[in-house]
Amino acid sequence: MAVEIPKDTWTGEVHAVTLGAIEADGGTRTKTVTVGGEKTLPFMHFEGETPNAPVVAVEIKDRRPDDWSPLLEEAWGSAMDDPAAWAKAAEEAGADLIQLSLSLTGSDGNPTTPQAAVDAVKAVLGATGLPLLVFGPGQADLDNELLVPVAEATKGERLVLGLCEDKNYRTIAATAMANDHLVIARTAMDVNLAKQLNILISDMGLPLERILMDPTTGALGYGIEYGYSVMERLRMAALQGDAMTQLPMIVTIGIETWKTKEGKVGDGVPEAWGDWKERAINWETLTAVTLIESAADIVVLRHPESVKRVKAAVTDLMTV
């Protein structure tokens, strides 16, 4: 007996957002990456089109970080001492995008200078042809102080600047507008706030095609279900035609999973937890794949093995 599969009909769709610009379009990237454009919930291929597969960004830093896991140091080795070398290694590991996080301080302990930030960004742009996301250190004043010169020095590249938050979005959105870049709008796991920030940023004049939203998530075991629900609800609203939610979503999985006990601690944990490295990679991979199933368009990861596994899962999921 033939079973008819019930289908939802959606009236809305997610904006397609293109990261990076090739030379002809005013940038220096050798390729661009387009995310979003979904006309249905994740991987419901029988129901509607998913024109762009979810992609993986690999997080690198402008200098060797002081607080990353030895497992990550083992994986990236001496490349961590040089952002250009790290970006190259990340590209070789399968990254679709590079996400460069600027540090709060240089290795000398002084605050990162605008010149140092620009140099790091330029070095990465020179080392890889992939589109680039640049995050400030996460303190409003310093973020603005660093991201504005970075945006100006890379005009036309369609970088993604992070992060716009409700208390600090004007400066970053304005410089993105002036220099042909994109922004990430991050809010704390709340659908109302997520939509509100999108409204505020687009009110400034930045087109929705240049905004990604980061609804924030927790790692597996640390609130992932809330992150999942928020993303699912935002995506359903988008597909139902709620214009201010129709943006692709990015989540920073790496930073969340590598600070969990399961990811971070090798000694003094129950034997049943098994091999540390395998467990840490599983934690990052499972968190990422779960949120991709929810609606993530870009996942930011740290370990090269996680990149490989997540990309393999996406390939399977995209197979019709």
Added chain:
Amino acid sequence: MYIIGENIQFMSDKVKAALKERDARFFQKLAVSQVDAGAQALDINLGPRKKDGEEVFPWMVGLLEEVVDVSLSFDTTNIAGIEAGLKKVTKAQPIINSTSAEPERLEKVPLLAKQYNTRLIALTMGKSGIPIGADERVNIALEALIPRMLEIDYPMTDLIIDPLVLTVSGCQQYCPELIEAIRTLQVAWDPPIDISVGLSNVSNAVPNDRRALINNTYCVMLMAVGLQMMIADPLDKKLKEVVRTVEERDESTPAGRLYLKIHDRIAAMEEPSPEDVDMSDPEQVAIWKTVQILLDKVIYTDSYLQV
């Protein structure tokens, strides 16, 4: 619409100060102004008053009964305080606000209501909180609240069920479900049990200048499924005007006509339709957008009227 006046309310700084000073005149004025504006009962919400409840509640009853004749609603979790207040009541049948379906509350509070012949507001909230779904809330009424009243032989005509209004800013999914919960509760018992809600909860955490439109629109939507009693501000002229518009089916203004169309659609279990709305009239567009957020069709944000 039977309005239980909500203005004797501990969250207000003036009430807090007057309570501290034991300013009887302040409370008498607040009571008279609400009753003059049409309140048929007065809610007394002074917080738990753990230390002085047994002194404060009788004091409040005494001073209020000097100036008004309406029912007094004891809105507190302090059972000893309620009982002390009830002993002092000499006028209208009082109300206890409230019990929930949590076992400990449901054990004690209905017995008190029966002993003192009071009405009782019962919340559709169990020990695991307030369910989102309409059916789950109705089930709490049918499987916990009503059976307990039958068990102690409490008169069903004195029971008031409150299926709980939650804010559109943060609990948006609850908003349409409450409408359906009220619709179902109307027919869940014969004769129908009275239903009351705290209307203004729907706009908690919403910026002040936007609360009235949300409260008023939701009121119309709840009246459509039979709401006849609510805890609200009887001095709120716009809210009362909306209630009057619906009750008298006053079609003399464009907004009034739209409210009635929304009311009738929801009463008929239809979705309100954009064709009911004159999109060139900003007032009607604002009402329409408010209906969309209250039905959870569009995600609420503080600037929902702007998009």
